[in-house]
Amino acid sequence: IEPSTGALKDHFYNQMVSYIRRFKGMDAQPVSSGEVKTDSAASIDWSAVTPVYRAYAHNTVARDYDGYKGYHYENTTGRNDFVESRVAYDSENLYFMVKTADAITPHTDKAWMRLFIDVVGVEDDKNWETFEYVLNRENPTADKATLEKSTGGGSWEKAAEVSYKVEGDTMVVTIPRAALGIGEGDFTVNFKWSDNMQTDGDIMDFYTNGDVAPGARFKYSFTTVGAKAEGTE
Numbered sequence: 001i002e003p004s005t006g007a008l009k010d011h012f013y014n015q016m017v018s019y020i021r022r023f024k025g026m027d028a029q030p031v032s033s034g035e036v037k038t039d040s041a042a043s044i045d046w047s048a049v050t051p052v053y054r055a056y057a058h059n060t061v062a063r064d065y066d067g068y069k070g071y072h073y074e075n076t077t078g079r080n081d082f083v084e085s086r087v088a089y090d091s092e093n094l095y096f097m098v099k100t101a102d103a104i105t106p107h108t109d110k111a112w113m114r115l116f117i118d119v120v121g122v123e124d125d126k127n128w129e130t131f132e133y134v135l136n137r138e139n140p141t142a143d144k145a146t147l148e149k150s151t152g153g154g155s156w157e158k159a160a161e162v163s164y165k166v167e168g169d170t171m172v173v174t175i176p177r178a179a180l181g182i183g184e185g186d187f188t189v190n191f192k193w194s195d196n197m198q199t200d201g202d203i204m205d206f207y208t209n210g211d212v213a214p215g216a217r218f219k220y221s222f223t224t225v226g227a228k229a230e231g232t233e
Contacts, residue, residue: 116191
């Protein structure tokens with residue numbers, strides 16, 4: 001069951017998770033609090049945006065310990081420690097917010113603050129581990145980031161240039177719906193934050209290096225299906 005870097009990877013672990021969910025059941029997927037009324041990402045009242053996606057804190061501590069029969073494990077890749085994420089939207093854009101335990105490091109850092117996105121319902125076999133889009137695979141400028149679309153496997157091509165802003169421990173990204181192929185009406189997206197992965201193209205890297213939210217190969221899921229219109233109960 002324990003994930004490994006060998007042939008078994010995390011297949012048996014995920015099989016166990018799937019059967020536990022079938023046996024115990026799951027809560028219904030949380031639904032968006034609704035479309036925001038905003039002129040820009042800076043005007044969003046994030047305290048009113050739900051659902052809130054929380055991640056374990058304090059899991060980026062450096063590792064320097066003896067292991068089994070002479071093995072010594074050392075890892076200092078922990079950097080930005082994800083603790084909370086939220087998603088808002090309007091008729092034009094999706095807004096992704098993420099918070100870290102401490103101030104976010106400079107955007108020039110390697111493999112910095114990446115966002116992987118899976119648009120549910122897209123009939124496209126071109127993806128990496130089910131994700132059709134990635135942000136910040138290439139380092140951004142001070143206020144512009146590159147959104148890329150998968151061309152299959154670990155290959156990507158530029159899809160759009162998007163705006164982002166970092167203030168202390170918080171980062172907000174504005175991504176046009178059109179850049180993700182999301183038109184009018186309801187939608188569902190799965191997403192994942194990653195910082196400082198060491199081996200591009202290897203999802204098992206998420207288990208050992210940097211930080212990801214949520215952990216392992218899991219994803220957060222955001223949906224507007226069933227969201228209440230403003231002013232309704």
